[in-house]
Amino acid sequence: MNGEERRKEILAILDKSKSAISGEKLADIFEVSRQVIVQDIALLRAARNEILSTNRGYILQTKRGASRIFKVYHTIEQMVDELNTFVDFGATVEDVFVYHKVYGVIRAELGIRNRKDVQKYLTEIREGKSTPLMNVTSGYHYHTVLGEDEETLDQIQEELQKLGFLAELKTYEPVDFWKNQE
Known part of the structure; x- marks a missing residue:
C-alpha cells in the first residue's frame, strides 16, 4: 500500500469511528511507525481535512x-x-x-x-x-x-x-x- 492509499484509508477509518483513534493504533493497523502516521495526518490536514488531535487520538472535526x-x-x-x-x-x-x-x-x-x-x-x-x-x-x-x-x-x-x-x-x-x- 502506498502513502496515498494509506491516507485514504486513514480518512475512512476516522470517518467511521465514533471516538478518537490513537496514532499508535493507526500505526499498528498499517504496520508503519507512529511518525509515518503523524506525517500522514499532516498531509491530510494540508489537503483541508479537519483532523483534530486530542489526548485520546485523532478525530475528524466533522465527527x-x-x-x-x-x-x-x-x-x-x-x-x-x-x-x-x-x-x-x-x-x-x-x-x-x-x-x-x-x-x-x-x-x-x-x-x-x-x-x-x-x-x-x-x-x-x-x-x-x-x-x-x-x-x-x-x-x-x-x-x-x-x-x-x-x-x-x-x-x-x-x-x-x-x-x-x-x-x-x-x-x-x-x-x-x-x-x-x-
Whole structure:
C-alpha cells in the first residue's frame, strides 16, 4: 500500500469511528511507525481535512458531535488554568469573544487544541503589544468549545464551576448572539 492509499484509508477509518483513534493504533493497523502516521495526518490536514488531535487520538472535526459556548470570568493569571481545562478534556477552544454593550460582539479565532497551543497563545499575548480580549469587558468573555460529546462538555463545565470560572448570563446578553457571527 502506498502513502496515498494509506491516507485514504486513514480518512475512512476516522470517518467511521465514533471516538478518537490513537496514532499508535493507526500505526499498528498499517504496520508503519507512529511518525509515518503523524506525517500522514499532516498531509491530510494540508489537503483541508479537519483532523483534530486530542489526548485520546485523532478525530475528524466533522465527527465532533458537540459544541458549547462557555461564559467565563477570571484573571489574566488564571488564563492558563482555564485553557488547560478545555484541552485536558480533549476539547478544542475554537474562539474567544466578548459581548460589549456599545460595540456588540467582538470575536477572535483561536483553534487551541493542546497544551502546546495554550503555551504558544500565552507567549504571544505576553510578548505582544495587545492585551487579551477579556480586558474589554473586565474579565468576562466566552469561548466556543468543541468536544467529542456532550458528556465531555458537561465534565468541562463541572471543572470550570469548581475553579470558579463560570459566569452567569445577564439579561441584557442576547442568548443567540454567537449566531450573528456566521
